[in-house]
Amino acid sequence: MTATTVASTEEPRRAGPRRRPRGGLRQGAAGPLFVAPFMVLFLLMFLAPLGYAAYLSLFREKLIGGNAFVGLDNYVTALKDPLLRQGVTRVATFLVIQVPLMLLLALAFALALDSGLLRLARVIRLGIFVPYAVPSVVATLMWGYLYGPDFGPFAQLSEKLGLPAPHFLGDGWMPVSLANIVTWEFVGYNMIILYAALRTVPQELYEAAAMDGAGAWRTAWSIKLPALRPALLLTLLFSVIGSFQLFNEPKLLQPVAPDVIDNAYTANLYAYSLAFTGQQVNYSAAVSFFLGLVIVIFSYAVLFIANRRRTS
């Protein structure tokens, strides 16, 4: 989802005779020139690696016996790979639960901030946003310490209260713990997007609503929420894509919970391990493309459902 602004090629009308720049550029050619730097980088940094990965995914290189063309064989393997299926299923389950919770929280914060009823609104806004500024690596290391079963603060606290400490890094709790880290990291980011969208609602609408006798809740429901729809859709899409690509958090919690987070815990972690542990670069490329395809399907599903609801 990249929004590129198309340069207007319409010429402004001018009085007087038009001078043709001789040997220079026609004005219509300026647009592509402005876009050129982006296009060059896009080609070099995005499309070329993608193309190369696609090319790689059609081969199989072995430590003994070298490289061979295998066509779509890697993709067939990926389709049948239980480890990959397990990783994709896990992140899909994760996003179905975590993303709505996170967006609801972000929405609540944004509406509260926008209502103007909060004191210290700026401080609060900054406070909610700050975790997003913390690199996810640092955030995960911090939470990993907090979750610690022996000497982590939560464990210490429950020990003081005489309660059994929840095993945050155990098998059952791990998805919850991960969801908590991801939510903590990104709720502020999503809140800022929603809050910014709310700031663009014209004042007249609020005045009109007030004239019609709408209270704060009614205004939020009938004016703010519809105005937020595009922003919500955007945050939803980003979150879905982000969830499927879950990598940093499990990778960094692996050292403290090696028995829970294996190398196929999430699909992206699996692709990484294939390439850098098993040296199966070709299969890893196929797995990455497969994952990309899943993400595309999901993203389109989200858009499709959103559009259908809008037209109905």
Added chain:
Amino acid sequence: MRRSNSTPSQSQMSRRLLLTAAGAVSLGAALSACGGGDGGGSASSSSKPVSQADIDTAMKKPTELTFWTWVPDIDQEVALFEKKYPAIKVKVVNAGQGVQHYTKLRTAIKAGSGAPDVAQMEYQAIPTFTITDSLLDLNPYGAAKLKDTFVDWTWGQVSGPKGEIWAIPQDTGPMGMLYRADIFEKHGIEPPKTWDDFAAAARKLHKADPEVYLTNLAGNEAAAWHGLLWQAGAKPYATSGKGNVSIDVDDTISKKLATYWGGLAQEGVIGVEPDFTDAWFSALNKGKYATWITAAWGPVFLAGSAKSTAGKWRAAPLPQWDTSKPSSGNWGGSTSAVIKQSKNPIAAAVFAQFLNSDPASAKLFNTKQSFFPATKPLLEDPSFTGAAAPFYGGQKVNQAFADIGETVSPDFQWPPFLDQAVTDWTETVGTALTRKKDAVAALDAWQSRLTTYAKAQGFTVKAP
């Protein structure tokens, strides 16, 4: 230096060189056909000695070597080399430690440019790089002369089957046991001499104080497991010729270990938490563990990370399976290897040798970086062995580990795909230990996973 696991490797087949129907193309041909991949120079595996005249010429020619290493403050050792050979400048690059470093190294080698001349390389990583023919044989460059300088088993680790010398040893990690004398005394426990005594002590101690465990066996530390296998005399891996590998990680010796450790874990009398984490450091500081089964780099490491327990620790050899034949394994330590693509093979080979065998440089590794030496002269040096360590109650810890080093078997081999072995161990045996499941069954899973992988990579796997 520290433990690590994992090493990369890659096949040097040029991607442009599709396999012909005739079958495999020899690596040499692939290399020369791979434009830009060939480092040039006299980097061939033939043991044609390089003449002293050539060496002298090369060492006077202004050259810049690139050296990838994670060793802190290594500039001082490098300066000694530059002082002796003023024409040569060495650019030291830290490309990460362990896994990261190997991943970058493998990528650069595969790309055909950007690899360093010399790289830090742990013993267990060597076969993973030689299988892809990425290292320069140092034998033609006079490295054989150093054989008697280094501890025998280290030389075995860096030597190839045809007399190749793949790297020069830098430091070692013979395994021993560090224990809390105060906890032992409090509970009337003698330092265990055999593994049976050790198990009995583990039960006794945990019964006496449920908050304390005799030791922790980390389910994410394949390196320590391999060291214990080494001590027990196992031969889990062997490579013969190119592409023949035997994998035997569930033989009787391995099963003995799995039964032993898995049993202690299931009884709940030892800890099984991952190591080198915050919680683990806290546990060592707070006396949750009465011993740390570690390597010769452990004493200094522990003194730096468990300051609150200073003076309470002592060092001892590992408990033994057979007291009549004391033995130990190795965990960690590393070498300097010359990358085959180096455009300055002579200077790089001389540097790798000088750095680790020059007496002043070798001693500096011990005094400055606290590395445990790999050279015999240093291990016999009274100023080294006689040093009293206050953290260990004035014990001569260096002497203790120097003696242990004598008992490390020289014929333990590593697999040509270490990363996979490590990962598979963690996900089978390591997980079984952590979750108190059947560790012996996990061994079989480890064996079958590794065998499947090796076959998929084109190896001919000899079944045990």
